[in-house]
Amino acid sequence: GENVEQHPSTLSVQEGDSAVIKCTYSDSASNYFPWYKQELGKRPQLIIDIRSNVGEKKDQRIAVTLNKTAKHFSLHITETQPEDSAVYFCAGTGGTSYGKLTFGQGTILTVHP
């Protein structure tokens, strides 16, 4: 099955700086890679996703890049704000037809004012 590794486990930045979180996956059949943001005690919220036929996707301050050859994808947050502080999870689908997600270990992002 799919295995997703996420780094770093914690990331601390100053407000206004950029933050990058990286994930690698094992199943070359994976074709969908979402990123979720989870605040303490709350539900994971989808912030951006990318499909395997696209190399990059951007939504305002958030972007995701995908390298299928190397089997890794990254989340980029620019101009970070304190409200970006949360736990971020990447995920991959593997080769399943029903969309089962395998999640990375999570990254605790702290943005200092």
Next chain:
Amino acid sequence: GAVVSQHPSWVICKSGTSVKIECRSLDFQATTMFWYRQFPKQSLMLMATSNEGSKATYEQGVEKDKFLINHASLTLSTLTVTSAHPEDSSFYICSARGLEGDTQYFGPGTRLTVL
């Protein structure tokens, strides 16, 4: 759009009792629902995949007789923790996937505490 509700949001029960958690997709039909368990400061661990009208598919190591899943309609799935014990205390989260697309939308979670 794409709202998923979960009930109850928290529950405290005595050891040995059974607890039922409901997951509903409010404004879309969900062909597939997923049940996760999340321990403090850890990632989401998939427990089982629930498809409407068929038996759930459990992940390795998850006891199907302990965690009963029913997906009675395209908008409702339930998870019943049978004979709960303190080690079952956790945050249980469901997600729902619509008829089109891969996106999973998560419920708010249920915090279960077994005394």
